[in-house]
Amino acid sequence: MAKANVSRISIVALAVSASLLCFSANAVASEKERINELEERLDMLEVELIEAKDAASQVDRVKFSKSSPSPELISKDGRSTLQFKGRVQADYVSADELYTGSKREYEDSFNEASLRRIRFGLEGYFSNVWEYEFEFDFDGVSEVEVKDANVAYKGWDNSQLTLGFQKYAFGLESTGSSKHLAFLERAATDTFAPDRALGAQWRYVGNNYNVTLGYGVNAGFDDDDLNFKQDIVNARFTTALVDSGDHLLHLGASALFVYNNEAVEETRYRARPNTKASGRTIDTGKFDAESLQHYGAEIAYQYSNVLLQAEYVTGLADQADDSEPEVTVDAYYLQAIYTLTGEAWKYKGKSGKFKTVKPDNAISAGGYGAWELAVRVDQANFDDVEADIYGGKKTDYVLGVNWYLENNLKAQFNYVHTTADYKKAYEDINGNMMYDQDANIFQARLQFAF
Numbered sequence: 001m002a003k004a005n006v007s008r009i010s011i012v013a014l015a016v017s018a019s020l021l022c023f024s025a026n027a028v029a030s031e032k033e034r035i036n037e038l039e040e041r042l043d044m045l046e047v048e049l050i051e052a053k054d055a056a057s058q059v060d061r062v063k064f065s066k067s068s069p070s071p072e073l074i075s076k077d078g079r080s081t082l083q084f085k086g087r088v089q090a091d092y093v094s095a096d097e098l099y100t101g102s103k104r105e106y107e108d109s110f111n112e113a114s115l116r117r118i119r120f121g122l123e124g125y126f127s128n129v130w131e132y133e134f135e136f137d138f139d140g141v142s143e144v145e146v147k148d149a150n151v152a153y154k155g156w157d158n159s160q161l162t163l164g165f166q167k168y169a170f171g172l173e174s175t176g177s178s179k180h181l182a183f184l185e186r187a188a189t190d191t192f193a194p195d196r197a198l199g200a201q202w203r204y205v206g207n208n209y210n211v212t213l214g215y216g217v218n219a220g221f222d223d224d225d226l227n228f229k230q231d232i233v234n235a236r237f238t239t240a241l242v243d244s245g246d247h248l249l250h251l252g253a254s255a256l257f258v259y260n261n262e263a264v265e266e267t268r269y270r271a272r273p274n275t276k277a278s279g280r281t282i283d284t285g286k287f288d289a290e291s292l293q294h295y296g297a298e299i300a301y302q303y304s305n306v307l308l309q310a311e312y313v314t315g316l317a318d319q320a321d322d323s324e325p326e327v328t329v330d331a332y333y334l335q336a337i338y339t340l341t342g343e344a345w346k347y348k349g350k351s352g353k354f355k356t357v358k359p360d361n362a363i364s365a366g367g368y369g370a371w372e373l374a375v376r377v378d379q380a381n382f383d384d385v386e387a388d389i390y391g392g393k394k395t396d397y398v399l400g401v402n403w404y405l406e407n408n409l410k411a412q413f414n415y416v417h418t419t420a421d422y423k424k425a426y427e428d429i430n431g432n433m434m435y436d437q438d439a440n441i442f443q444a445r446l447q448f449a450f
Contacts, residue, residue, distance in 0.1 A: 069408060070450045072124075081124040085135070087179050087449035089116040093277040096439035098418075099426055100279030101392050102270050106429050112277050115139055116445065117178065119147065129155035147196065159204045166201060168194045169212040169236040169351075170254045171311055172298040176353045179449040182372075183400050184414050187333035188271040188380035189313045192294040194218075194232050194256055201234075205350045209239035231259040238298075238352030250300040252352055254313075258292040265289055265320050269329050271380045273418035274396045275441050281420045282392035284329065284382050288320035300354070302347065305339040307354070319387070327387045331380035335398075340371040343404075359404045374400035383423055394420040408450050416441040 063072045072083040090113070097109045121135030135148040150164030169175045173186050174193035199216025218230040238252035260267070270283035296313040310333065317327040337345070343357035361367025376398040382391025396418045403411045418439050425433040 068450045079128045080126040082122055083124055084120070084122050085450060086118075086120040087447065088118050089178075089445055089447045090114075091116045091184065091277070091443060091445045093275055093441065093443040095275065095278055095441040097429070098273070098278055098281060098439050099420070099428065099434070099437050100281055101283040101420075101422070102280035104426070107279055110277070114277065116184075116276060121148065125154075129153060131160075158206065159202065162201045162203075163199075165196060165198050166216075167196050168199075168201060168214050168216060168232065168234045168256075169203075170194060170234055170256050170294070171236075171296045171313065172238075172250075172252060172300065172309065172352070172354075173311065175236070175351070176355075179447065180354065180356045182335065182337050182356070182374045182402065183274065183376060183398055184412055184443055184445050185272070185274050185276055187274070187311070187335075187376065187378040188331040188394070188396075189296065189311045189333060191269055191271050191331060191380065192256070192296065192313045192315050194234060194258070197230075197232055199232075203351070208241075208243060208349065209237065210350055210352055212236045229261055229264045233257045236352070240347070240349050243347075243349070246303065248300075248302040248347055250298070250302075250347070250352065252298040254294075254296040254298070256292070256294040258294075260290060260292075267292065267317055269315060269382050269391060271331070271382070271394065273394060273420075273439070273441065274376075274378060274398050274414070274416045275443055277443070278441070281418065281437075282380060282382050282394045284327070284389050284391035287317075287327070287389070289317040289327070290320050291318045292316065293318075302345065305342050305344050307337040307345050308335075309337075309354075310334045325387045327384050327389050329380075329382045329384060329389075329391065331378075333376055333378040335374065335376035337372060337374045340373065341369075343370045356402075356410070357404060358407045362407065363405045369406070370404040372400075372402040372404070374398075374402065376400070385423065390422070390424050392420055392422045394418060408448060410445075410447045410449075412445040412447070414441075414443050416443070 061074045063074055070084045072081055074081050092113045094111045095109060098107045100107050118138040119135055120138065123133045125131045131152040131154055133148045133150055137145040137147050146165060148166055150162050150166045152160050152162040154160045170193045171189055174190045195218055197216030197218045199214060201212060201214030203210060203212045214234045216232050234256050236252065236254045238250060240248060241251050242249035265288040266286050267289040268284050268286045270280040272278055272280050293316040294313060296311060298311045300307065300309040312332040314328065314330040319327060339357055343360055345357055346355040348355060357370050359370035363369055378396040378398065381393040383389065383393055396416055399415045401413045405411065418441065421436045425435050428434050
């Protein structure tokens with residue numbers, strides 16, 4: 001009887017064990033199926049991700065940056081880009097009456113509002129090693145004017161070659177863009193800088209220096225025979241002798257050689273009193289010269305939000321008449337910039353230039369922008385008695401206030417007190433014979449640039 005009970009218990013145990021084994025097998029099988037299903041879904045997601053990446057790489061992209069409202073178009077392979085650029089400068093000027101040496105007459109006092117510049121263009125690169133730039137000026141006064149039309153090869157280490165119609169490097173302030181000026185107008189040293197020309201310019205960049213060499217031609221496109229007016233050769237060297245983060249010391253030197261066409265030797269030196277709206281108060285008048293030599297020296301020191309800058313340029317003109325002596329004229333300026341809100345100008349060591357500040361607290365972010373004070377003494381002497389040149393000597397004292405509302409929006413205010421001395425007398429509006437003059441100029445600008 002006991003054996004029968006044991007047998008029945010064993011049979012029941014075996015049945016229960018068999019049921020448990022079957023359940024465990026089914027559970028394991030079900031778990032494996034779920035794992036396999038998850039793995040399949042993961043594989044599908046990976047495939048979809050790869051397909052999405054492939055699809056994204058087959059379309060051109062548009063990139064927006066915080067510093068510019070202009071979008072940048074980027075090719076599907078990332079090797080080519082295109083971006084629009086431009087600037088609009090609206091000016092207001094109020095000036096006293098002035099004797100203008102260029103016209104040999106008196107100008108009445110005036111109040112004038114105008115568009116100083118309307119620039120529009122595009123820039124970018126292609127094939128990774130070519131950079132291009134095209135820019136036009138639409139100031140509403142003259143015909144549409146080409147400002148830049150060039151390409152630059154940047155495939156070499158530490159150097160680039162720019163070909164086409166371009167600005168030629170000479171001096172610190174003249175080499176930079178007009179949208180980065182501390183004052184409304186450049187100083188009188190800009191008189192010696194070359195006009196844009198067609199040619200080539202090569203730049204080499206070292207550890208803390210750069211060298212620029214170029215050759216170009218100014219063509220007389222308005223002439224029926226399309227004669228070249230000038231051949232120009234330029235050179236500029238700059239170095240950041242000290243660049244410790246807190247302190248920056250910039251030094252530079254420039255040279256320009258101009259060779260006039262025999263049929264077009266007409267030359268003159270003239271300058272305005274730090275405003276575009278008035279006539280030129282000093283002017284050598286036209287004289288014939290075979291060639292010109294211009295030499296310049298520049299220095300800038302920056303400590304945090306303070307920037308000091310100075311330049312000196314002299315010009316030598318070899319007159320066409322060998323019996324006439326060489327003409328010598330010169331100009332210099334000294335200026336200081338102090339950013340009240342603490343921002344600092346940006347230094348570009350590769351090109352030896354400065355860029356204006358960007359406000360830490362823009363108006364659009366609820367801030368008050370960046371504020372800046374600037375002062376300048378600007379002098380040019382275009383008299384050379386031995387060469388029988390009486391252009392006059394002017395000195396301008398400029399006080400400026402700059403307000404950077406946004407990265408791309410700036411308001412500027414300038415007060416200019418200009419003086420001029422002449423070795424030959426002129427007659428003022430009252431019939432008095434005068435050998436000097438002084439006047440006041442108030443001007444303002446609103447600039448939008450991108």
